Each structure stands twice: as structure tokens, then as C-alpha cells.
Amino acid sequence: MSVTSAATGSGPSRWRAGLGRLAAGAALITAVASLPWLSGNDPALTVLRARSADQDPTPEQLTAVREQLGLDEGPFAHLAHWLGGLPRGDAGTSWVSGDAVLPQVTGAFAVSLTLMLGALAVTVAVAALACVRTLYLGSRRRLQRGRGAIGVAVLAALPKFLLASLLATVYGVWLGWLPSSGWQGPASMVLPSLALGVPSGAVIGGLLQQSLPAAFNEPWARTWHAYGFARGRVARHALRRALAGVLPQLLPTVVGLVGGAVAVEKIFNVPGLGRLALDAAIAQDLPPLQTATLSLILLGVAAGLLIQALRRALLGPALRDGALPALHAPAAARGRFTRWVVAVCALALLAVITAGLLRDPLHVDTAARLLPPSAAHPLGTDALGRDLLARLGHGASRTVALALVVTAVCALTGLLLGMTAQIGAGLTEVVSTMPAVLAGLLTTAVTGPSAWGAALAVCLVGWTPYAAQAAALLEQERASGHMLASLSFGAGPGYLLRHHLLPAVLPGVLRNALLRLPTTVLVLASLGFLGLGEQPPTAEWGRLLSENQPYVELAPWTVLGPACALVLLSVLALNGADAVAVRRRPASARTRPWSRGTGLRVKSGVSAG
Known part of the structure; x- marks a missing residue:
């Protein structure tokens, strides 16, 4: 495959990507459909206990549940029946409640999507605040890492469920400013969005802090500085350049804000999709579990395509023309404050x-x-x-x-x-x-x-x-x-x-x-x-x-x-990450043998650092 086709994702590459999505989605749905049989527990017993909390059901009751649900047919028959009803808008009925599944999943998906958008807004805001100092210093050619990175590490190390408990206690119970439980309106999404978005934004902001110095150190940025271009213009284009490499990291973040927020949903009593999937899995209630999983898969594929399109739009013709070099982090100097903080954190953690x-x-x-x-x-x-x-x-x-x-x-x-x-x-x-x-x-x-x-x-x-x-x-x-x-x-x-x-x-x-x-x-x-x-x-x-x-x-x-x-561990991990990022010179800046046969040695004209 040529470089250009690989960059644009055209032709056979799109078919391969589609086949990868289809195969992974089918494998995931099949694994979910087999959950009751993988567990080794009697699905009839689990469903009956979920219905009535009866700890000692009679054999007649278990037999009746098996016949009603057709459990003796095995997982693949149930999966085929469920898939056959989807084109008609029928996702089956809940084995526990007997209610139609599609309205339940649709309502939970709407709640989770709204919560995801709020958490995503918080994520973007926190990431922007985390990298604003790097943008300011980079536009002035002062690529030094300092207090901002330590603050990002602290925020990224906050457990979401612990942050959710603190927010619910302080702002929901003590101060009474915002609802601490339920889903009753826009005010109900503020605290869960903060609990989900602050740590996620710190992670994305930390990745941007890594990429921005490399973008400011590229030849075009140095040339623009030499010619006296406006600092804001240089910073804007450096941010656009760095975002291209960080955007793929948003996919797990975006989907995780929907399906991975179960603990936060439980704390705030939010009727979201993640909580619905968890409750259905515990009860081995396959129809809502399969439908929720399919919704998450479709959301992930849509988010992946959207992020890919946004990334290509940010890069513009540079990616399509095959002229975009990789970002390589420059050797950033560390201030005395950072060294002292790292030493104190290491000693404190070791002492404890x-x-x-x-x-x-x-x-x-x-x-x-x-x-x-x-x-x-x-x-x-x-x-x-x-x-x-x-x-x-x-x-x-x-x-x-x-x-x-x-x-x-x-x-x-x-x-x-x-x-x-x-x-x-x-x-x-x-x-x-x-x-x-x-x-x-x-x-x-x-x-x-x-x-x-x-x-x-x-x-x-x-x-x-x-x-x-x-x-x-x-x-x-x-x-x-x-x-x-x-x-x-x-x-x-x-x-x-x-x-x-x-x-x-x-x-x-x-x-x-x-x-x-x-x-x-x-x-x-x-x-x-x-x-x-x-x-x-x-x-x-x-x-x-x-x-x-x-x-x-x-x-x-x-x-x-x-x-x-955890905060101390995060600071030490960030210090180790910085040490890894700045010790290797990029391949484009080294002298390399282009041909072993002739022994010819040529210096690359492209330098990123």
C-alpha cells in the first residue's frame, strides 16, 4: 500500500477497516450472548432470583423458567432470534421484568449521551487549561516543563468514583447547590460531568503537553519565529498540529464516558446505559445486555469515524499529500521546582x-x-x-x-x-x-x-x-x-x-x-x-x-x-515519562546509511529537533 493511500484510508484499506469492525463487533456480541453459559451457573436460577429474590426455588419453578425462555436451546439460538428481530425494531423483552427492551435502552442511551456531552465539554475545558501555559511558553520559544505538568498529574490521578463522592457530599449535601442524586434536569448533570470530565481532561491535557513542545520545535515553527510571525498564529498552528496525534486518544475517552461511568452513575443514581448493562449482566438478562452492548459498539464506530474525519480536517492537505513528518519531543529543560517536587514525592511515598x-x-x-x-x-x-x-x-x-x-x-x-x-x-x-x-x-x-x-x-x-x-x-x-x-x-x-x-x-x-x-x-x-x-x-x-x-x-x-x-505515584510516573520522551533524538536528525550495498551515507534534510 502506498503512503498516500494509507494516509487517506481509501480503496482496499477502507474495506479492511470495515471487516475489522464487523469481526470485532460480532465477537463481542457473541461473547455477551454466551455470558450465562460461560459463568457455569444455571441461567434459570439467576433470572428467577432476580425476579423474586427467592433463594430456594423449586425444580418445577426452574423448569417453567427454562421452558418460558427457551434456555435449553443454547446461546446461539437466542442470539439468532435477537438479531432477527432488530430489523423490525424488536429487541426482545426483558427476562426479568417482561418489559420491552428497546424503550429501556433508548431512554438509558439518551441519558448517557447527554451526560457524555457534558463530560466531554468539561474534558475539553480542563485539557485547554492544562496546555495553555505550554502554548504561552512555546510561542515564546521557552520550552520548559514546570508546575503545570505536576498539576495535570494530580488531576489525572483522582479516582472518578471518589471525586464523585466528594462532589456529591460537598455541593449536593453540605451546600445544597446542586442535586446529588437522580436525573431531573440540566442541573443533575453538572456534578457527574465534573466527576467524569476532570480526570479525563487531565489525561488529554497531559498528552497535549507532550506534543506541543515537539510542534513548536519543528522547522516551520522556527522559521516563522525567525521571520517575526505573530506569536498567536504560531501557537494556533502548533496546537492544530499537536491535536492530530492526540485526537485518536479521545475515542476511548468519549466511549468510556458512556459505558465506563458505571460507578459514577451508581453514586449519583443516574439511569444511564452503563448502569443498565451492569444490572442486566448481573441478572444474566440477555436481551437488554445485548442491546446495550450493540448501542455502545455503534456509538464507538460513529465516534471513531467522526474523530478520524476531524483529524484529517485539522491536518488538511499535509496528510493527503504524504508530506507530514512525525512529531518528536525536544529535550525540555526542567526547573529546580520540578526536581524538588519529584524528590519530595519519591521520599514521601517511600517513607509511607x-x-x-x-x-x-x-x-x-x-x-x-x-x-x-x-x-x-x-x-x-x-x-x-x-x-x-x-x-x-x-x-x-x-x-x-x-x-x-x-x-x-x-x-x-x-x-x-x-x-x-x-x-x-x-x-x-x-x-x-x-x-x-x-x-x-x-x-x-x-x-x-x-x-x-x-x-x-x-x-x-x-x-x-x-x-x-x-x-x-x-x-x-x-x-x-x-x-x-x-x-x-x-x-x-x-x-x-x-x-x-x-x-x-x-x-x-x-x-x-x-x-x-x-x-x-x-x-x-x-x-x-x-x-x-x-x-x-x-x-x-x-x-x-x-x-x-x-x-x-x-x-x-x-x-x-x-x-x-495515587497522586504521588502519578507525579513519579510523569517524571519517568518525561525522561523517556526527551532522551531519544528523532531518526530524521541522525546520519543514516541509506544503502547497505553502496555504503552511501546521507544526512536527512528533515529535522524535528
Whole structure:
């Protein structure tokens, strides 16, 4: 495939992308349809308990439910019947309530879509605030990272369900400014939108902070500065240039604001699509679960196509003409303030973990329940009287190790699939529509609730941001001038992979993985919050947050320790990401052998740094 066709996505590439979407969507729908049979539990028993909460149904009752629902026919017969009714606008009836499914899913989808738009507006606003300082400094050729990056790391490390609890308590209960429960009008979407949008905006803003210095360091920007172009014009075009690489990261964010907001929907009692899918999956109510999953898939495909079109519109003819080089981050100087902050965070986290390891995390003292911080208990105690410092210290190794393993697997999987061009793109769009909660339910049905089951669920869906980023970076690198020069001198696929493609992709993907490390911890915590992850009495940071979340209003110190530990981990991860981003010179700036046979060495005329 030529560079131009790969960039424009025309011809056979579109067919391959469509086939990838179709295959991934079919596999996902089939897996969802098989959920009751994968779990090994009797679907009739689960449905009957969901209907009447009867713990000991008679064999006659179970037989009647099986005959009524046709459970003996197996999952594929049910799937075929459900698919056959969709063209007629019939999505079946709920096995539990007996009501028509389509009105339920349509109403929940409308609520979730409205909430998604509000959260997306917050995401864009927070991302804009996060990168405004970088835009200001970059337009003046002062590419130094400072306090803004630390603030972004802190916001990105906020657990969404914990932020939702704090917002509901402060602004809904204490101050009474906004509704803290239900869905009654525009005011009801403010607090959930903030809980969802602030951390997501910080993640997107952090990615923009990485790309903007690279855009300001490109030859065109240096030339415009030399000729005295207006700083605002340079900043505007640099933002447009950087957005092209960050836009693919919006797809998992957008869809996650719909299907992945289950914990926030439960806290604010929002009747959204994610909550409907969760309740249907727990009850093994297949018709609404399948319809909700299909809605998420269609939303993900539509959002992916829209983001792709917006990205091409931002780039304009540069992408279509095959003349767009990849962005490479310049070596940005770090101020003394940043170095001090990183050192203090590392020492503080190490001190807390060390002190916690010297205490017993499982000792229960019912007479010391929910005690505030003191000399005996520096971080206080939880609802069972256990020392929070001890639980925080003993949970550090398990939390960080599990998050590192999951992040590494997701990044490697995303990198490999991101290099498969259009088939990988279609697969990415579809899988990104699958909430981690739904993946957790599928894995829990096979493995049972456990930490590794939750890790497997995150691995199944967590590779999509890396695949989208890798595909975008590869597309830009293939369109660069030095890549075309290498091809003209007869460079083979192995040489192009080692000297062009991997150097252009690996630093960005690795930095993204480090930036998302705290997010991985939070996703695992969300699964634990919903009962799908780590089980008690394990001392894991996500588990600490979820089990102490109900006591935020009464004893806020119960969540303060693990929340601060996540913030410290996020700051250290950001520092490691910066170190990765600025140590490698771009391939276009190095002298390279274009032809092994002649030994000819030519310097590329394209330089990004």
C-alpha cells in the first residue's frame, strides 16, 4: 500500500477497516450472548432470583423458567432470534421484568449521551487549561516543563468514583447547590460531568503537553519565529498540529464516558446505559445486555469515524499529500521546582510504604473504628479499626506490580495491533466501546472475582489507547520526507522498522503508558468498587478506596491516604515519562546509511529537533 493511500484510508484499506469492525463487533456480541453459559451457573436460577429474590426455588419453578425462555436451546439460538428481530425494531423483552427492551435502552442511551456531552465539554475545558501555559511558553520559544505538568498529574490521578463522592457530599449535601442524586434536569448533570470530565481532561491535557513542545520545535515553527510571525498564529498552528496525534486518544475517552461511568452513575443514581448493562449482566438478562452492548459498539464506530474525519480536517492537505513528518519531543529543560517536587514525592511515598510495612494490616480493633489520624495511627483507622498506614504500606507492592504488569501488556498489545493498519483500526474502535466493567463481568463469569480476573478484564480493553496512538504515529512517520528518501535508496522493511518506525513510535507509547499507570490503578479500583476485582481482606490501594468510599462524609481521612499515594505515584510516573520522551533524538536528525550495498551515507534534510 502506498503512503498516500494509507494516509487517506481509501480503496482496499477502507474495506479492511470495515471487516475489522464487523469481526470485532460480532465477537463481542457473541461473547455477551454466551455470558450465562460461560459463568457455569444455571441461567434459570439467576433470572428467577432476580425476579423474586427467592433463594430456594423449586425444580418445577426452574423448569417453567427454562421452558418460558427457551434456555435449553443454547446461546446461539437466542442470539439468532435477537438479531432477527432488530430489523423490525424488536429487541426482545426483558427476562426479568417482561418489559420491552428497546424503550429501556433508548431512554438509558439518551441519558448517557447527554451526560457524555457534558463530560466531554468539561474534558475539553480542563485539557485547554492544562496546555495553555505550554502554548504561552512555546510561542515564546521557552520550552520548559514546570508546575503545570505536576498539576495535570494530580488531576489525572483522582479516582472518578471518589471525586464523585466528594462532589456529591460537598455541593449536593453540605451546600445544597446542586442535586446529588437522580436525573431531573440540566442541573443533575453538572456534578457527574465534573466527576467524569476532570480526570479525563487531565489525561488529554497531559498528552497535549507532550506534543506541543515537539510542534513548536519543528522547522516551520522556527522559521516563522525567525521571520517575526505573530506569536498567536504560531501557537494556533502548533496546537492544530499537536491535536492530530492526540485526537485518536479521545475515542476511548468519549466511549468510556458512556459505558465506563458505571460507578459514577451508581453514586449519583443516574439511569444511564452503563448502569443498565451492569444490572442486566448481573441478572444474566440477555436481551437488554445485548442491546446495550450493540448501542455502545455503534456509538464507538460513529465516534471513531467522526474523530478520524476531524483529524484529517485539522491536518488538511499535509496528510493527503504524504508530506507530514512525525512529531518528536525536544529535550525540555526542567526547573529546580520540578526536581524538588519529584524528590519530595519519591521520599514521601517511600517513607509511607516503609512505615506501613512495619505494622499489621489485618489486626482488627472494633473499639478503634474510624479514628482520626494520631500518633498511634498516623493515617487513622477504617470501619473495622484496622490501621490505614499498615494497609497502605502492605498494599503498595501488590498495587504497583499489578498495574505495571497490566500496563505493559496493554502497551505491547496496542503497539502490535496499532501496526496492523486498517484492520487494527477497526478492531480498536469496536473494542474501545466495551467498558472495563462489562469485560470484568465476562472474565468474572469464568475466573470468579479476583485481582487477576480484573487484570485480565483491563488487558482485554485497555490496549485501545496505545493502538490508536501507535497507528497515528506510524501514519505520520510513513508520510515523512526522510521515510520516502529511505525507500528511494532501497531500504528494506527490517531497516525501516528499526530506524524509522519503532524510534518514532516507542517513546510516545512508552510515555503514554507511564502517564496512564495511575489510571490503570483507578480502573482496577473501579472494578473492585463494583465487586469484580480484589476481594477483602487484601490490602490493595483500589480496594482501600472502594471499601472506605461510603465513609467519605463521616471520616474523610479513610480515603485521604490511598488518594494521596495515587497522586504521588502519578507525579513519579510523569517524571519517568518525561525522561523517556526527551532522551531519544528523532531518526530524521541522525546520519543514516541509506544503502547497505553502496555504503552511501546521507544526512536527512528533515529535522524535528
